[in-house]
Amino acid sequence: VGNVSDTSDEALLLAARRDADAFAAFYRRHARPLAGFLVRRTRDPEAAADLLAETFAAALTGLDRFDPARGDGAAWLYGIAHHQLARWQRRGAVERRARRRLHMERLELSDTDLRAVEACDDATVALEGLPPDQRAAIHARVVQEQDYAAIAAASGSTEPAVRQRVSRGLAALRARLTREEQA
Amino acid sequence: MNVFDRLEAQLADAHPHRSRRALPRPAPRTVVAFAAALAAVVVVAFAALAGDSTTEHAGPAAPAPAVDRAETTVAVLNSARTPGLARDAATALQRFGWKIGTVTNGPDQSLTTSCVDFVPGHSQAASTIARQLRIRNVLPVTKDLQVVAGPDADVVVVLGRDQIARGYAPPPAPAVELTFRAVHGSHGSGTARLELRGTRLTVVVRLRGLSDRAIHAVRLRGAPGVALFGLVAAGSAQHGEPHTFTTNIPANLKPYDTLEVVRARHGRPDGVVLTARVPSSVLG
Numbered sequence: 001v002g003n004v005s006d007t008s009d010e011a012l013l014l015a016a017r018r019d020a021d022a023f024a025a026f027y028r029r030h031a032r033p034l035a036g037f038l039v040r041r042t043r044d045p046e047a048a049a050d051l052l053a054e055t056f057a058a059a060l061t062g063l064d065r066f067d068p069a070r071g072d073g074a075a076w077l078y079g080i081a082h083h084q085l086a087r088w089q090r091r092g093a094v095e096r097r098a099r100r101r102l103h104m105e106r107l108e109l110s111d112t113d114l115r116a117v118e119a120c121d122d123a124t125v126a127l128e129g130l131p132p133d134q135r136a137a138i139h140a141r142v143v144q145e146q147d148y149a150a151i152a153a154a155s156g157s158t159e160p161a162v163r164q165r166v167s168r169g170l171a172a173l174r175a176r177l178t179r180e181e182q183a
Numbered sequence: 184m185n186v187f188d189r190l191e192a193q194l195a196d197a198h199p200h201r202s203r204r205a206l207p208r209p210a211p212r213t214v215v216a217f218a219a220a221l222a223a224v225v226v227v228a229f230a231a232l233a234g235d236s237t238t239e240h241a242g243p244a245a246p247a248p249a250v251d252r253a254e255t256t257v258a259v260l261n262s263a264r265t266p267g268l269a270r271d272a273a274t275a276l277q278r279f280g281w282k283i284g285t286v287t288n289g290p291d292q293s294l295t296t297s298c299v300d301f302v303p304g305h306s307q308a309a310s311t312i313a314r315q316l317r318i319r320n321v322l323p324v325t326k327d328l329q330v331v332a333g334p335d336a337d338v339v340v341v342l343g344r345d346q347i348a349r350g351y352a353p354p355p356a357p358a359v360e361l362t363f364r365a366v367h368g369s370h371g372s373g374t375a376r377l378e379l380r381g382t383r384l385t386v387v388v389r390l391r392g393l394s395d396r397a398i399h400a401v402r403l404r405g406a407p408g409v410a411l412f413g414l415v416a417a418g419s420a421q422h423g424e425p426h427t428f429t430t431n432i433p434a435n436l437k438p439y440d441t442l443e444v445v446r447a448r449h450g451r452p453d454g455v456v457l458t459a460r461v462p463s464s465v466l467g
Contacts, residue, residue: 020198024191031187040424053190060194102197112253113186119427138414142400142447145409170447173398173416 009073017063027056030077036120037078041085045117049109050094052117055081057098134169141166185251250308252280257312258332258339260289265347272316272342278380279315281308285333294343300324305337312338317349361442363390363457373423373457375401375442385429390444393420393456397446401428403461405439415444 007015009026016023031052038048038055058080066076087095099106107113130138133155140151141162152159184192257276261269273286298320301309306321313321324332324339332339358378365371373390388401399420403410413428444457 016198018200020195020200023198024195027191027194031190035187049186053193056190056194057197060197104193104197107186107189107193109186112251115253116185116187121426142398142414142445145445170398 009077010068013063013066013073013076014068016060023060023063026073030074031056032120034077034081035117038081038085039118039121042088045114046109047088047094049107049113049117051081051084051088053104053107054095054098055084057102057104058084061098061101130169130172134165134172137162137165138169138173142170185254250311252308253282255281255305255308255337256284256335257281257308258285258287258336259283260285260287260328260331260339260341262289262291262294263342263344263347264292265344268342268346272340272346275316276312276340279312280380281312281338284336285331287331289341290327290331291341294341295345296320297343297346298322298341300328300339300341302329302337309338312340316340316346318346359462361459361461363442363444363459365457366455369454369456371420371444371456373444375459377442377461385427386442387425387427388415388444389423389425390415390420390457391423393444394446395421397453399456400445400447401426402443402445403439404441404443409443410439414447 007025009029012022012026012029016026034055035048035052038051039045042048042051055077059077062080066073071079084095096106109117136155137151140146140154141148146154148159148162151157152162155162257273259269259273259276269286269288273283277283297316297318299309299313299316299318300322302324306323309321313319318340324336328339328341329336358376361375361377363371363373363375371391371393373388373393375389376387378385386401390399393399397420399415401413401415413426415426440461442459442461443455446453446456
């Protein structure tokens, strides 16, 4: 997969059909932000953890159906999550179909686990899915109010490059938050 | 392993083309054997070494596995013949978030130099504890200590005479509740609850009536500049839902005196909207 943090979600999902490591990288990028989204929606960390597991299991069984021409990788994942959420709301129980197909046991959850899931309801977690350079640029510019020249000098980069990282990072955040709103 | 690691392991197992495990692994045995062979004073640098090796095996995108303090059981043994020493150290460690196991007398009653012993896989936790108690020696655990510490212990702190005069950190300051006031020309309101435990500062903010288009940054401001707590997403700064930020802060919080909420729009800070004074009582 090469340098994973530079690899797009779409490339990871395509590679993940044959490569378990690519799927793991996609999982690590999105698990906590998605858990935060599910906690906000359910207000129930146990249901959120269950939905998270079923969503990723469904993503794993459905990798062949992912088509980058029809939308980006994160939107696809959140689409599955929305579907699972809707079923949970209708039936009062979390779907287990994908996990059954994969012979995945239901995870036993300790209080610490539940707290860890609950802690994902934190906007800083939303930044986790961004590439590190964008995350650093957003911290420096938006939170610390450093000017572009100073950030560029400190990170050994150019001003236009830093501007681009900040605006791309914020755009990605906005896109994700919009997806979360459209339940 | 936390719930996210366990789910990752399940998914890795279920993948039709699983090649190698994408699991964070415990510290490699070779490093432990090396330390055991050295069998003398091993300094904190050792733990750093173990930490590096662990990351190397954890796959390209995995961060160094974080130590889960609430899941790490620490036994505290008093080998200094000073009543109450182990109890005080245990209380201090509890404040740092560790799970406390057996607290009792150690097999040796005239130890001069304290040390922190770890069960394989817990060297990082041991080096963190050593730093917190200002103990220099970090060693793999021996059988006799493990017997006294009990089967659940992951880390064993053995207190010697050098810890008698140490004194442990004061009890944590009570949580402080603050109310934000809107900066002139802005609207919105909110509250914040600040709690300092050891070097961890937890801030819970509840914001109401802020723009749902903008991303808001919550930060501390003071003489040394600003410290980050985190961002509150667009759309979630309107209804008073709690947002929790936890951060490691320098031991002295004093230079920071204002908690601010800043609006960020179109990729640039768009001004402070809410502020609250941080009283010195939060400093403990």
